[in-house]
Amino acid sequence: MPVKITFAYVSYLYQSRAADGVLAIRLNEGFIGAPPDVLEALVHVLFSSGGESDDVTVKTCALGDVFVEVVTALETTTAEADDHAAGRCVDLKAVFDRVNATYFSGELDRPSLTWNATITRLKVGHYDLLRDTVMLSVALDEPDVPHSIPDFVMYHELLHKKLGVKLVNGRRYAHIGVFREAERALAHYGEAQAFLQTAARAG
Numbered sequence: 001m002p003v004k005i006t007f008a009y010v011s012y013l014y015q016s017r018a019a020d021g022v023l024a025i026r027l028n029e030g031f032i033g034a035p036p037d038v039l040e041a042l043v044h045v046l047f048s049s050g051g052e053s054d055d056v057t058v059k060t061c062a063l064g065d066v067f068v069e070v071v072t073a074l075e076t077t078t079a080e081a082d083d084h085a086a087g088r089c090v091d092l093k094a095v096f097d098r099v100n101a102t103y104f105s106g107e108l109d110r111p112s113l114t115w116n117a118t119i120t121r122l123k124v125g126h127y128d129l130l131r132d133t134v135m136l137s138v139a140l141d142e143p144d145v146p147h148s149i150p151d152f153v154m155y156h157e158l159l160h161k162k163l164g165v166k167l168v169n170g171r172r173y174a175h176i177g178v179f180r181e182a183e184r185a186l187a188h189y190g191e192a193q194a195f196l197q198t199a200a201r202a203g
Contacts, residue, residue, distance in 0.1 A: 002022050008027070031061070034067075037057065041055075092134070092150075096134070103155055124140055125153040127161055129164070132161070
């Protein structure tokens with residue numbers, strides 16, 4: 001079967017799909033320029049001929065500085081001019097500035113900030129490590145949502161940015177012990193959790 005490989009602006013690391021007699025493989029653009037051992041490990045993983053060491057090699061590369069630098073450089077040159085940080089009621093830039101100053105001593109670089117209409121009340125925020133992007137659900141951009149709630153979700157996602165992920169036996173863990181401990185340091189942590197849980201049940 002012929003194989004077609006493309007590098008793409010995607011949030012996942014890799015994907016393969018057979019269609020119309022062609023095996024189409026899409027690789028995250030961060031793998032551009034990856035060393036031969038990583039590309040070989042990718043081939044093994046994609047064709048299910050690799051072992052745990054190949055999976056670890058691929059994911060370790062994806063967590064590395066070179067991978068992130070490639071993604072960031074390409075994103076900078078192709079970024080859209082549209083600004084999606086300003087909602088109807090809440091400006092995410094203001095939320096970031098407030099949270100960054102209060103809990104991170106103003107030391108974090110501002111990621112891309114956007115509202116995402118596809119995130120439901122069950123998932124009100126997301127941090128994309130590959131894109132350095134924080135997305136909050138438009139469910140939080142409402143006049144009856146206390147200001148502390150977007151702050152809490154922003155803080156949660158910025159902790160992902162600051163602490164990164166831990167690689168254990170080839171699997172990535174984000175909500176590690178130090179993360180949970182830092183999360184509970186937020187003012188009104190219990191109230192924010194209760195509000196979000198109630199909103200999720202209301203659906």
